[in-house]
Amino acid sequence: MEFKSLITTRYSVRKYKPERLSEELLNEVLEAGRMAPTAVNYQPFVFIVINDPEKLKALYEAYPREWFAKAPQVIVICSDHSASWKRGHDGKDHADIDVAIATDHMTLRATELGLGTCWVCNFDPGKVSKALNLPGHIEPTVLLPIGRPEEVEAPIKKRKPLSELVRFNGY
Template identity: 55%
Template structure:
């Protein structure tokens, strides 16, 4: 697939087959994240790959949805706030933006490799941090279930381009 096809084929997978994801594919996906751009190239990220059944079960308590429990792998994308760039004018921490770019690389590479993903940001961050015993400067930003889709693809609805693009000035 070319990039345009990958972008159009990517969707939020919410049902996974009961098949393990090969380590080589996971490493290929994480290599795509590793090469993502970040503010001042600080790369303030850590990716924790969870495949252990006991840890998966514990993480399920952070986001209690049946479809989430079907994923054989969960990547926990974490920001390192001691490493992230902060904008001098107002102190804005770029970690969330940097992680969003890296996560997008993960989702697109997974699609290219025939795997499905979904961004999960509505989870219990405090519980997740405790389960993974994360230090205070490491914040879990997203849980990314990863696996082979069961093929149930939802309709992908998008706003028309003229509702979201503005030339020269904002014109709602």
């Protein structure tokens, strides 16, 4: 698939077929995240694959949406703030930026493989941390349900026109 087609085809999938992905397919997606660029190549992320029914139920407690409960597996993408690059001028931590790039790489690779994903950030991180027994320096940043979509027809995306988003040589 060409890149332009890939980025226009990708959409947030909220209906999944119940079967889990093969280890081979899952590793293709995880590898795409691993290959993502990061600030100073620090790679401050951890990918935790959840496919155990009890762990999935615990994730549902942190994000109680009916569609989410039906996802066959979820990748919890975590920021490792102890391993992230901090900008010298103001100390800005780039872990979340690096996680976002890795997540985007995974969503695009999943789309290319005919799979569906949906970024989920509106969850209770304390519940996720507790359920997965995460150490204090590891922050759950994105829940990424992944599987085969029930519907493969991408909805029409609503996007602002470039004229509202682009400026030249200043604001």
